[in-house]
Amino acid sequence: MLLFLLIYSVIVWAVIEIFVILFRLTGLKVEVSRFQVISMMTGTGFTTAESELILGHPIRRRLGSFLILFGALSLAVIISSISQFLSSGLRTKEILLAAAATVAVFGLLKLDSVQRLLARVFAGKLSRKIELADLPIRDVFLKNKEDTLLNLHIYQDSELANRTLSGVLVNHVELEIIVLFIQRGKVRIIKNIYDTTIQEGDQLLLFGVEKAILALFAHDIQLMEEKL
Known part of the structure; x- marks a missing residue:
């Protein structure tokens, strides 16, 4: 029984790391990827604001769908395996093969x-099949770090x-702000x-170079942070 739990833990760890790599290749940060992968697998915490980075991206949605299903089926596998172990013994060979295959996939994905190759494939799918309106704001506007x-x-x-x-x-x-x-x-x-009189209660959506926005609207940004 302990051997089964150990092997299954290795499989779960490998699956998490595999999907962390896949999400990172779509442009998601590693720390965000790992939390969201664990959240989807366990069905907890996925309602955070960062989940919009998954839901708003077509490729990430597909990866997320697999993780949610994997997490649900994993619980069923554990319960079924424990039942088989208590009744007629556990098939260690099949579990070891599954663990080895999962770790092999993880090792393959670690290769630069x-x-x-996968990054190019993901980018190609986005450029060919995805409408601009389907992409998250981050992928449309925030292509440059500044x-x-x-x-x-x-x-x-x-x-x-x-x-x-x-x-x-x-x-x-002439400003780097829109x-x-x-x-x-x-x-x-x-x-x-630009000719509309700004009123109390208005909200302005600004896009541009971060340093320029922070410099030109420093007072209003500080006031907003204090109010909010």
């Missing part, structure tokens, strides 16, 4: 050449309150954004 997206809340004491963006962002065409839209309640303002 295999990882580069870029960022900021949802800026406007308060009564904000410097932008009761002013227009054209009055604040002089020569905004205001995508203004959210005013249920209304989304897209037309004439």
